[in-house]
Amino acid sequence: MQKPFLIVLIVAILGALAISQFTPELYSAVAFFTGAIIASVIFTLQSSPANATGGDTYTGPTMTLYVGNLPYRVHEGEVKELFGKYGPVSSVRLVRDRKTGRRKGFGFIEMSEAGAKKAMTKLNEFEFQERTLKVREAKSQDAEKNEGAQAS
Incomplete structure (x- = not known):
């Protein structure tokens, strides 16, 4: 959250300098606030969900x-x-122990289907922070229950 504020502040100062050069009769405070408003509008338009390329806006098969x-x-x-x-990531859920709150060393990632297939081939047996990852397609809980019922 700190970066956007700094960007808006820098653009506002630059805008105030530019405005004061073109209209020297304007007070510097008015020029600064005008620059801040222009910077805020530009920043808001640039970071709107319609223009975002992050994983949160992906709507295809996952x-x-x-x-x-x-x-x-x-x-x-x-x-x-x-x-x-490898592709847009919709969510990351790292599993924690219910009693201690500590992570258990595994989790689930929901992402684009094409990206998930790439990630499975590239990241399975991949060395990450001194650990060798195991990446597989997650089984649904229904599938696990059916396998348990068939084994009985």
Whole structure:
């Protein structure tokens, strides 16, 4: 959240300088606020969801991947960045122990189907933060229940 503020502030200062050069009779405070308003409008338009290319706006077919042997200290953002190299990531869910709240070393990534297939081939057996990842297509809970019923 700090970067957008700094960008708007820098653009506002530059805008104030430019405005004061073209209209020297304007007070510097008015020029600054005009620059800030222009910068805010530009920044808002640039970062609107319609123009965003992030994984949150992906609407095509998705696949959920199981990722095992994750480092216990890894964060969702790091996993999203790793898998995001192969396609839009909709969500990252790292599993925690209910009692202790500590991560268990595995999780689930929902991402574009094409990206998930690429990620499975590229990231299975991949060395990530000194751990060798296991990446597979996640089984649905219904499929697991059916397998358990057939085994009985």
